[in-house]
Amino acid sequence: MRPIPFPRWRPFLPPGPPSLVGLAHGEDAAGPADIRLAPCDVLLDVVVSGRSELLAEIAQHMASVHGLDGAEVEAALAHRERIASTALGQGAALPHARIAGLQGMRAMYLRLKLPIPYEAPDGQPVADVFVLLVPRRATQLHLDALARVTQWLADRALRARLHRCRRRAEVIEQLEDSGRP
Numbered sequence: 001m002r003p004i005p006f007p008r009w010r011p012f013l014p015p016g017p018p019s020l021v022g023l024a025h026g027e028d029a030a031g032p033a034d035i036r037l038a039p040c041d042v043l044l045d046v047v048v049s050g051r052s053e054l055l056a057e058i059a060q061h062m063a064s065v066h067g068l069d070g071a072e073v074e075a076a077l078a079h080r081e082r083i084a085s086t087a088l089g090q091g092a093a094l095p096h097a098r099i100a101g102l103q104g105m106r107a108m109y110l111r112l113k114l115p116i117p118y119e120a121p122d123g124q125p126v127a128d129v130f131v132l133l134v135p136r137r138a139t140q141l142h143l144d145a146l147a148r149v150t151q152w153l154a155d156r157a158l159r160a161r162l163h164r165c166r167r168r169a170e171v172i173e174q175l176e177d178s179g180r181p
C-alpha cells in the first residue's frame with residue numbers, strides 16, 4: 001500500500017484558520033475545540049530515542065504538571081498508537097487519547113531535538129509533536145481538536161517558525177498568530 005501524502009489531509013480540515021482562543025483547562029468539555037497552551041505545556045529540544053520513550057515523557061509531564069495518572073495516560077496513548085500511528089507526515093505527529101475522568105482538554109507541544117522514527121505515512125521521522133488529551137465522552141471536542149491541530153501541523157511555514165523559537169512563550173505566540181484571521 002502506498003503512503004498517503006500529507007497534503008491530501010487538507011480536504012478533511014475545517015475551512016479557515018484555526019483559533020487559539022477559547023477552551024481552557026477545566027472549562028466545559030462540550031464547548032468549542034479551541035486549544036490553549038500554557039507555557040508549562042511547551043517543551044523544546046526534547047531528547048528521546050523513540051516513540052515509546054516519547055509517550056513516557058508525555059505521561060510523566062501530564063502526571064507531574066497536571067496531576068493526571070501517568071500510567072493511564074501512557075497506556076491510553078500507547079493503545080491509540082497500536083491502532084494506527086498518529087504520525088501525519090512531513091515530520092509531525094499528533095498523539096491523542098481519551099482519558100476517563102479528565103475535566104476539560106489538555107494540550108501539549110513538544111519540539112524534539114532530533115527527529116525519531118514514527119511509522120509516518122511518508123516515512124519521514126518526527127520532530128514536531130502536538131498532544132491532545134480529552135475527556136472520554138467528548139467525541140465532538142476530540143474530532144474538532146484533531147482537525148484544528150492537523151491544520152496547524154500541515155502549515156510548513158508555521159512549523160518552520162516554531163523551529164526558530166527559543167522560548168516557550170514564542171511558540172505560544174506563533175500558534176496564536178496563526179489562528180488570527
